[in-house]
Amino acid sequence: xxxxxxxxxxxxxSFVFLVSLLLTASSFAAKPNVLVIVxxxxxxxxxGFQGSKEIPTPHLDKLAARSLRCTNGYVSHPFCSPTRAGIxxxxxxxxxxxxxxxxxxxxxxxxxxxxxxxTYPQLMKQAGYTTGAVGKWHLGAHPQFHxxxxxxxxxxxxxxxxHQDFPGDKGGAExxxxxxxxxxxxxxxxxLTEQFGDEAVAFVGRHAGEVKPWMLYLxxxxxxxPLQAPQAWLDKFSQIADKNRQTYAAMVAAMDEAVGGVMKxxxxxxxxxxxxxxxxxxxxxxxxxxxxxxNFTDNAPLRGAKGDVxxxxxxVPFLVSWPAKIKPGTYDxxxxxxxxxxxxxxxxxxxxxxxxxxxxxxxxxxLTGEKTTAPHDLLFWRSGGPGGNNAVRRGSMKLxxxxxxxxxxxxLAADVGETKNLAAEKPEIVKELTAAIAEWEKGTIAPTxxxxxxxLVLRLPSSGRTAAPxxx
Numbered sequence: 001x002x003x004x005x006x007x008x009x010x011x012x013x014s015f016v017f018l019v020s021l022l023l024t025a026s027s028f029a030a031k032p033n034v035l036v037i038v039x040x041x042x043x044x045x046x047x048g049f050q051g052s053k054e055i056p057t058p059h060l061d062k063l064a065a066r067s068l069r070c071t072n073g074y075v076s077h078p079f080c081s082p083t084r085a086g087i088x089x090x091x092x093x094x095x096x097x098x099x100x101x102x103x104x105x106x107x108x109x110x111x112x113x114x115x116x117x118x119t120y121p122q123l124m125k126q127a128g129y130t131t132g133a134v135g136k137w138h139l140g141a142h143p144q145f146h147x148x149x150x151x152x153x154x155x156x157x158x159x160x161x162x163h164q165d166f167p168g169d170k171g172g173a174e175x176x177x178x179x180x181x182x183x184x185x186x187x188x189x190x191x192l193t194e195q196f197g198d199e200a201v202a203f204v205g206r207h208a209g210e211v212k213p214w215m216l217y218l219x220x221x222x223x224x225x226p227l228q229a230p231q232a233w234l235d236k237f238s239q240i241a242d243k244n245r246q247t248y249a250a251m252v253a254a255m256d257e258a259v260g261g262v263m264k265x266x267x268x269x270x271x272x273x274x275x276x277x278x279x280x281x282x283x284x285x286x287x288x289x290x291x292x293x294x295n296f297t298d299n300a301p302l303r304g305a306k307g308d309v310x311x312x313x314x315x316v317p318f319l320v321s322w323p324a325k326i327k328p329g330t331y332d333x334x335x336x337x338x339x340x341x342x343x344x345x346x347x348x349x350x351x352x353x354x355x356x357x358x359x360x361x362x363x364x365x366x367l368t369g370e371k372t373t374a375p376h377d378l379l380f381w382r383s384g385g386p387g388g389n390n391a392v393r394r395g396s397m398k399l400x401x402x403x404x405x406x407x408x409x410x411x412l413a414a415d416v417g418e419t420k421n422l423a424a425e426k427p428e429i430v431k432e433l434t435a436a437i438a439e440w441e442k443g444t445i446a447p448t449x450x451x452x453x454x455x456l457v458l459r460l461p462s463s464g465r466t467a468a469p470x471x472x
Contacts, residue, residue, distance in 0.1 A: 031348045032322060033275040034124065034215040035262070036087070036340060039255060040080070040136060040162075040224035041306060042317065043285030043297035046252055050317050052298070054240070055249045059260030063279065065328060066321055068367050072334040072412075073318020075280060078307050078383055080161060081138045083282045083314075083337065084219070088139065088150070089117045090341030090360040094382055097448030104141050104160050104174035111449040112140015113150065118355055120341045121151030124215045127350035130207055133157065134199045135219035148182055152217070156181045156199045158192070163221055165192045165228035165251075175226070191230050193222045193251070197258025201265045208269035215344070218262070223251035225288075227296070230254070244296040272323060276347050278340050279319040284312040303418040309381050309391040309400055310418050322347070326367050333374045334393060339363045380440045385447045392433050392440070397426075399433035407434055 044050060047057040049064035076086035076093060081101040085093040093099060102111035113119070121131040132154040133147045138161045147155035160174040167188040170176065178185035179195075189195060200218045207214045229250035236253065240246040259279075266272045285297025287305035297305070304310030318335065320326065325347075338360030345354050346362040354362075365371040374395070381391040390401045396413035407430050409423040423430050 031128065031213045032324065033213050033271055034129070034344045034347070035275055035277045036215075036217045037259060037262075037277065037279045038084070038087070038135075038217075038219040039279075039281040039317075040219070040221055041283065041286050041297070042223060042252065042281035043299050044302050044312065044316065045298040045300045046223075046249075046285060047256075047317055049319075054298075055237075055252050057252065057256040059256045059263060060279070060319075063259065063263060063277065063321060064319055066323055067277070067279075067319040067328055068321070068326055068331045069329070070318040070320060070331045070335050072332055073280065073316060074334065074336045074379060074381075075283060075314050075316055076336055076338055077381065078283050078309060078313030080282050084137075084139055085113050085117075087337050087340055088113060088119050088121075090120065090338050090355070090358040091117070092338070092359050092380065092444065094444035095357075095359075097445045099382070099385055099447040100449060100451035101138070101161055102140055102449055104177075106141045106143075108140075108449075109142050109144060112142060112145035114448070115144060119151045120344070121147075121215060121217070123151075123341065123345060123350075123353050123355075124348070125151055125153070126353050127345060127348040128212060129348065130154075130210070130212050130214045131216075132203045132207075132214065133217040133219070134203065135196045135217075136160075136162070136221045136224075137219070138162075143183075146180075146183060154182065154203065156186070157196065157219070158221060162224050162226075163188075163192055164226065165221070169228075171226070191254065193220060193254045193258050196220055197261045200258070200262045204262060204265045204271070205269060208265075208271060213348070220255050220258070222255040223248050225286075227251065242294050242296065244294050248296040274324050275322070276325075276344065277319070277321040278337075279317065279321075280337050281316040283314055284308075284316060301417050307383070309383055309389045309402075311398075311412070311416065313383075314381055320363065320367060325364070331367060333366065334376055334379055335363060335366075336360065336376065336379055339375065378436055378440070380437065382441070382444070386441060386444075390437050392437050394433060394436070397429055397433070399423075399430060399437070401434070401437070409433070 046052050046055050048061040075083040077083040082093045082099055085098040096114050124131055131152045133152045135157040137159045139145055159180050162175055164171050164175050179188050203216055227247040229247050233250035233254050237246045237249045283306045285299050287295045289295040299312040302312040304312035342354050342358055342360050343363045345351055346364050361375050366375045379393045383389045392399050396411050398410050398412050400408040407423055408421045409430050410418045
């Protein structure tokens with residue numbers, strides 16, 4: 001080939017490569033970052049945007065102001081690990097037996113999110129994302145269940161169901177294990193909520209300006225027990241007489257401050273507009289009064305608490321923010337955290353990667369007003385395996401069945417507190433919803449591992465912190 005022709009050939013190849021590179025970069029740039037924030041055991045009425053006057057949460061309120069606040073937002077289970085399994089798969093966790101909290105058993109290859117399940121971060125990686133997780137994992141203690149093995153490029157956090165909030169505090173094995181960074185032990189250096197916030201800020205800053213978009217799963221341990229907070233935060237709530245409530249409020253405020261740090265970093269790096277953010281609690285606030293403690297969470301106006309299939313168990317504060325695409329306001333149709341995965345893939349222009357067996361749906365056409373129908377015809381909950389406690393919601397009607405007891409029926413539009421049982425007045429709806437549960441249960445299995453049992457330890461308040469028994 002003559003020299004001039006060779007030069008033209010090389011120039012053309014370089015041009016094609018450059019155009020290809022620019023098109024790839026443009027494609028990635030159009031995709032939003034995805035940030036999933038999960039609080040732990042947060043009461044329904046314990047943040048400002050939900051109406052709390054006792055616990056100021058200015059940073060979450062600011063996020064809510066630029067979000068759609070989903071007033072009928074749910075998680076898929078009334079307690080911890082199963083909810084997280086649902087978020088990670090977009091499927092009712094009952095379909096693969098993850099209906100209990102796994103015990104801290106590092107040699108157990110069963111007690112955890114089954115390896116047969118395709119995960120949220122794995123799919124986001126296929127969509128071209130860098131994936132990271134910070135915080136509480138609680139999806140299995142065996143190394144095969146480690147976040148780095150389930151699709152996360154980067155991980156820092158506590159692998160178990162909870163953790164002491166201050167470095168060096170004594171407690172059960174699960175609550176005192178070293179923190180973990182990408183499979184290696186690392187010391188806790190400060191109040192856990194602050195450390196998780198710092199790590200999330202670092203992740204956002206580290207990946208700002210990169211060609212690839214990122215997904216970050218930020219799962220706080222707060223305000224889960226043990227109730228512990230720095231003295232500076234306790235002092236801000238000195239007007240609260242009940243010490244458990246005071247410390248819980250301080251923990252919520254510290255988490256709000258950590259969220260604020262992440263929001264600030266997004267703004268500094270000009271990533272706010274094109275970041276899709278989800279915020280939920282993993283379940284409703286717990287009611288520990290039966291253990292001799294005061295009930296320090298507030299789920300008003302809902303009935304029930306963590307562990308219940310009444311609204312207080314799994315109806316949670318629920319925000320969706322994407323300033324570039326979604327107008328702020330309120331959204332009143334029932335939605336569920338199972339929707340995060342397919343919504344994220346659709347936002348990433350990778351809906352073709354969405355598995356066919358998901359129970360979650362892409363919320364984008366509903367949240368933008370393109371579709372005015374309800375995203376879900378039916379939503380289901382079950383706790384305790386087949387024969388346990390069930391609930392189903394269709395429209396505003398919700399049926400609750402506690403074991404072998406007679407079904408209860410509530411109209412949530414008129415009675416969000418589930419105070420008036422309409423079962424005797426509307427037997428046809430009871431029959432229809434009972435049949436719907438039976439049909440849904442055909443696609444579920446019994447729990448594949450037993451629920452965790454832990455000896456309770458109550459520690460007296462100490463200077464700068466206070467504690468209550470851990471409860472997953």
